[in-house]
Amino acid sequence: MPVEVRLQGLTKVFHSHREAVVAVDHLDLEVEKGELVTLLGPSGCGKTTTLRLVGGFEIPTAGEVYLGGKRVTHLPPQRRDTATVFQSYGLFPHMTVFENVAFGLKVRRLPREEVRRRVREALRLVNLEGLERRYPRELSGGQQQRVALCRALVIEPRVLLFDEPLSNLDAKLRVETREQIRKLQKELGITSLYVTHDQAEAMAISDRIAVMNEGRLQQIGPPYEIYAHPANRFVADFIGRANFLRARVVGSADGKLAVELAGGVRLEVPAVAGFEPGTEAVAVVRPEAVDILPEGEGDVTATVVFGHYTGSLATYKLALPSGEDLEVEVLSPQEKGFLPEGTRVGVRFHRQSIHLLEE
Amino acid sequence: MERYRELRRLVHDPFLLLLVTLVFALLALFIVYPLVRVLATSLFYRGEFNPKYFLQFFERRYLIRPFLNSLTVGGLVALLGTIIGFAFAYAVTRTDIPGKSVFKVIATFPIISPPFLIALAAILLLGNHGLITEFLRTRFGIDWDIYGLPGLVLTETLAYFPLAFMTLEGVLSGIDPALEESALDLGASRLRTFFKVTLPLATPGIASALLLVFIRSLEDFGNPIVIQGHYPVLTTQAYLAVTGMYNLPLAATLSVILLVPTLLAFVLQRYWVSRRSYVTVTGRPTPSSLKATTPGLKWGLFGVLCVLSGIILLFYGLVFYGSLTRMWGLDNTLTLENFRYVFSTGLAYLLDTLKIAGMATPIGGILAVVIAYLVTRKRFPGRGLMDFLSMLNFAIPGTIVGIGYILAFHNPPFRLTGTAAIIALVFIFRRMPVGIREAVAMLQQVDPAIEEAAVDLGAGFARAFRRIVLPLISPAFISGMVYIFVRCVTAISAVVFVVSAQWQLITVALLHEVDNADLSQAAAYGVVIIVVVLGVILLLDNVLGKLILRRWQRAR
Ligand SMILES: Nc1ncnc2c1ncn2[C@@H]1O[C@H](COP(=O)(O)OP(=O)(O)OP(=O)(O)O)[C@@H](O)[C@H]1O
Ligand SMILES: [Mg+2]
Numbered sequence: 001m002p003v004e005v006r007l008q009g010l011t012k013v014f015h016s017h018r019e020a021v022v023a024v025d026h027l028d029l030e031v032e033k034g035e036l037v038t039l040l041g042p043s044g045c046g047k048t049t050t051l052r053l054v055g056g057f058e059i060p061t062a063g064e065v066y067l068g069g070k071r072v073t074h075l076p077p078q079r080r081d082t083a084t085v086f087q088s089y090g091l092f093p094h095m096t097v098f099e100n101v102a103f104g105l106k107v108r109r110l111p112r113e114e115v116r117r118r119v120r121e122a123l124r125l126v127n128l129e130g131l132e133r134r135y136p137r138e139l140s141g142g143q144q145q146r147v148a149l150c151r152a153l154v155i156e157p158r159v160l161l162f163d164e165p166l167s168n169l170d171a172k173l174r175v176e177t178r179e180q181i182r183k184l185q186k187e188l189g190i191t192s193l194y195v196t197h198d199q200a201e202a203m204a205i206s207d208r209i210a211v212m213n214e215g216r217l218q219q220i221g222p223p224y225e226i227y228a229h230p231a232n233r234f235v236a237d238f239i240g241r242a243n244f245l246r247a248r249v250v251g252s253a254d255g256k257l258a259v260e261l262a263g264g265v266r267l268e269v270p271a272v273a274g275f276e277p278g279t280e281a282v283a284v285v286r287p288e289a290v291d292i293l294p295e296g297e298g299d300v301t302a303t304v305v306f307g308h309y310t311g312s313l314a315t316y317k318l319a320l321p322s323g324e325d326l327e328v329e330v331l332s333p334q335e336k337g338f339l340p341e342g343t344r345v346g347v348r349f350h351r352q353s354i355h356l357l358e359e
Numbered sequence: 360m361e362r363y364r365e366l367r368r369l370v371h372d373p374f375l376l377l378l379v380t381l382v383f384a385l386l387a388l389f390i391v392y393p394l395v396r397v398l399a400t401s402l403f404y405r406g407e408f409n410p411k412y413f414l415q416f417f418e419r420r421y422l423i424r425p426f427l428n429s430l431t432v433g434g435l436v437a438l439l440g441t442i443i444g445f446a447f448a449y450a451v452t453r454t455d456i457p458g459k460s461v462f463k464v465i466a467t468f469p470i471i472s473p474p475f476l477i478a479l480a481a482i483l484l485l486g487n488h489g490l491i492t493e494f495l496r497t498r499f500g501i502d503w504d505i506y507g508l509p510g511l512v513l514t515e516t517l518a519y520f521p522l523a524f525m526t527l528e529g530v531l532s533g534i535d536p537a538l539e540e541s542a543l544d545l546g547a548s549r550l551r552t553f554f555k556v557t558l559p560l561a562t563p564g565i566a567s568a569l570l571l572v573f574i575r576s577l578e579d580f581g582n583p584i585v586i587q588g589h590y591p592v593l594t595t596q597a598y599l600a601v602t603g604m605y606n607l608p609l610a611a612t613l614s615v616i617l618l619v620p621t622l623l624a625f626v627l628q629r630y631w632v633s634r635r636s637y638v639t640v641t642g643r644p645t646p647s648s649l650k651a652t653t654p655g656l657k658w659g660l661f662g663v664l665c666v667l668s669g670i671i672l673l674f675y676g677l678v679f680y681g682s683l684t685r686m687w688g689l690d691n692t693l694t695l696e697n698f699r700y701v702f703s704t705g706l707a708y709l710l711d712t713l714k715i716a717g718m719a720t721p722i723g724g725i726l727a728v729v730i731a732y733l734v735t736r737k738r739f740p741g742r743g744l745m746d747f748l749s750m751l752n753f754a755i756p757g758t759i760v761g762i763g764y765i766l767a768f769h770n771p772p773f774r775l776t777g778t779a780a781i782i783a784l785v786f787i788f789r790r791m792p793v794g795i796r797e798a799v800a801m802l803q804q805v806d807p808a809i810e811e812a813a814v815d816l817g818a819g820f821a822r823a824f825r826r827i828v829l830p831l832i833s834p835a836f837i838s839g840m841v842y843i844f845v846r847c848v849t850a851i852s853a854v855v856f857v858v859s860a861q862w863q864l865i866t867v868a869l870l871h872e873v874d875n876a877d878l879s880q881a882a883a884y885g886v887v888i889i890v891v892v893l894g895v896i897l898l899l900d901n902v903l904g905k906l907i908l909r910r911w912q913r914a915r
Contacts, residue, residue, distance in 0.1 A: 055811075056815075057815075059361055059364045059365055059738065060361075060364070061361050073364070074364065074367045074368055074371060075368070076371055078814045078815070078817050079371055083816065084812065086808040086812060087808070089808070090806060090810075090811060090812035091809070091812075092809060092813070092827060093809070103816055104816030104817055107816060107817040107822065148812075151812070152815075
């Protein structure tokens with residue numbers, strides 16, 4: 001697939017109050033045609049800035065932006081073939097829904113008939129028929145959001161940019177709308193760059209996720225990859241929940257590594273490149289990748305320090321003999337009974353789910 | 360690197376590039392260049408460095424006296440104006456006296472009318488042939504009139520206390536009455552609460568008001584020229600140096616001397632006092648504290664406000680009455696003769712004024728909005744400089760601007776003397792800052808994503824500005840234009856230097872009548888000015904404003 005968006009060494013430094021903030025730090029990223037890539041990271045990590053650099057709203061301090069193979073770093077937004085769905089929507093308050101959606105087409109001097117046809121078609125696509133004459137403030141939040149999406153879609157841009165498009169919607173609508181966006185995006189095959197700080201949203205919607213922290217790219221890959229094989233502690237911690245247990249590699253054989261956790265538990269886990277016998281490592285153990293068994297069974301015995309029950313899920317904090325804590329999630333606790341504090345239990349680690357990181 | 364990229368990007372937005380270049384060219388030519396000429400003229404003589412008037416500053420009475428006089432008047436007016444302004448503000452925000460809105464309206468009279476109308480009224484009452492003067496002379500044989508320091512202080516205080524009032528009203532209504540109430544609850548007396556809580560909290564505001572009124576008084580030309588008598592101040596001396604002696608180096612030096620204290624006060628106000636403000640803007644109006652005042656204080660204040668408002672009304676009433684008399688002081692029989700005169704002989708002045716205002720208003724309005732947009736929303740090299748230059752004339756006395764324009768535009772290549780354009784330009788570049796400020800304030804309320812969306816969808820600068828930005832800030836656009844228009848009809852200090860035989864202004868005509876001691880005709884001009892101003896404010900603000908606003912308000 002051809003690369004539609006390419007960011008090369010992209011860097012943006014803001015100067016405010018004599019202090020320099022590096023918002024984006026030598027970012028390299030490629031988005032292929034028809035792909036939806038999400039920029040995910042904590043607040044202030046530079047996601048919005050990156051998106052604005054692609055859209056042309058900020059001028060990079062260093063680095064280049066390529067769209068469809070052409071360098072566009074020097075071009076203002078109106079000369080770039082991108083369209084943005086803004087977090088605050090940015091709807092024109094003095095124009096009707098129809099006029100809002102038609103704006104980009106009129107700029108392109110399309111014949112009036114075609115403008116009307118395409119606007120109507122686009123509105124149908126996002127289920128907004130019949131609201132053409134309303135003003136933005138006469139719409140619900142969800143409808144406004146769809147007008148913003150529709151206004152960006154209708155000009156058939158090379159790349160669609162989304163900046164937390166769902167953050168102003170309530171939880172239920174957020175799930176519905178993200179499914180709708182993903183469906184449309186796939187159907188129309190629009191290359192998209194999508195910013196969010198909600199990892200569930202990112203997991204659900206993306207072909208690939210680019211995890212950022214402090215302006216730097218931490219890891220990029222499909223959601224499964226990011227979750228199962230986080231590149232570092234930050235990613236492991238930020239995506240889902242994780243226990244970090246001290247470990248040492250003690251041997252390797254046909255695609256497996258033998259590791260010993262602190263406290264003496266020995267496990268065979270999937271091999272990760274770069275680990276020789278003898279190296280110190282950190283084992284990433286997801287809370288759901290642990291079974292709780294009766295005392296005496298499993299790999300090791302632990303004590304319940306704290307339990308937390310939410311209905312579909314019970315979360316326990318266990319104390320391991322090594323002195324480390326282990327957070328464990330148990331599905332459908334009704335079947336197994338809720339364990340009070342002080343209970344001694346057996347713990348079994350899912351070998352396949354354990355991922356090693358360098359210390 | 361980033362600077363260079365900003366520049367390169369401009370090339371790809373040709374309209375923006377053109378606009379930025381044009382604005383810079385205009386600012387350089389019509390703001391910076393005249394100022395540079397004033398400075399140069401005060402420092403160089405026949406091409407050589409020779410700041411002779413500066414060197415003689417302490418020896419020559421005609422240099423040092425106006426300076427000291429200006430400072431004296433400025434200090435007294437600032438003090439009195441701020442005290443009165445505080446009384447008005449305190450009464451309006453902290454008591455429940457009746458008729459608050461009436462007081463507020465009356466306090467805006469001096470702001471929207473030519474300030475020197477007050478001086479005119481003062482003369483009608485206390486001048487050579489004033490009602491009171493005549494009364495004292497015939498009944499008691501006392502020969503006294505108001506010209507000089509008392510007249511200056513009286514008229515300028517009345518003209519400029521509204522500024523202090525408005526500043527302090529904002530400050531006092533920003534102080535949460537809960538603070539005062541809790542002091543009272545803790546057992547402090549009302550007096551103690553006032554001095555220990557209210558006053559300290561309002562101190563930055565008071566300092567601000569003092570400085571603002573001080574600046575206005577120093578800059579004032581209209582009142583002094585009417586009422587100064589033998590008490591010359593800097594603005595009038597500079598004017599006489601030009602018109603009487605044609606000594607431009609002297610005029611330039613006097614105006615630079617005037618610039619020093621005004622700029623100092625401006626910088627102090629802008630960068631020091633206003634930083635110290637304790638006022639917290641919550642965005643919701645706090646109910647005023649009524650507990651903190653005693654009935655005695657409340658009715659005392661009410662009395663003071665009534666007296667002051669009464670004086671203002673009396674003064675404006677006098678102008679109206681004076682305009683209907685045959686020859687004020689000599690023959691007070693009623694007649695419409697003066698208006699016949701104004702609408703025949705004076706008609707040309709009125710029409711000139713309206714034509715010039717008609718040129719300056721739309722151009723100044725648009726320029727203000729464009730500059731506001733460029734400096735708040737666009738990135739280009741020199742943005743900070745543009746912001747600074749466009750606001751520069753706000754801090755500079757009109758006298759300097761006027762002298763600068765004579766110096767800058769008298770000879771080729773920029774020969775403009777005698778044209779309507781030079782007058783219009785003075786108005787545009789002097790009054791633009793207010794329009795810019797309003798537009799900036801309004802732009803800050805508009806979500807940047809709205810115009811970003813327009814540009815993102817492919818709209819160039821021109822379209823995004825016309826279709827999106829302008830409609831959204833049209834209220835600021837309109838009120839900026841109203842302001843410029845009003846000032847065109849009422850201002851005098853700068854334009855008095857650039858009027859000519861071909862192009863006259865009604866304010867200047869009024870001054871000439873005062874000069875000729877024909878106070879009745881002067882008053883008639885004054886009445887016409889007030890009618891025009893009120894008419895335009897009502898028209899532009901209501902009719903045109905509503906027309907343009909309707910669509911946007913429907914959308915809001
Ligand atoms: N115009 C600006 N001037 C100065 N600093 C800025 C500017 N815009 C962003 N920053 C800084 O750059 C950093 C990255 O900001 P950015 O808006 O890209 O974060 P983000 O990842 O989108 O965060 P969030 O999830 O909170 O939206 C922050 O430290 C921010 O304070
Ligand atoms: Mg953001």
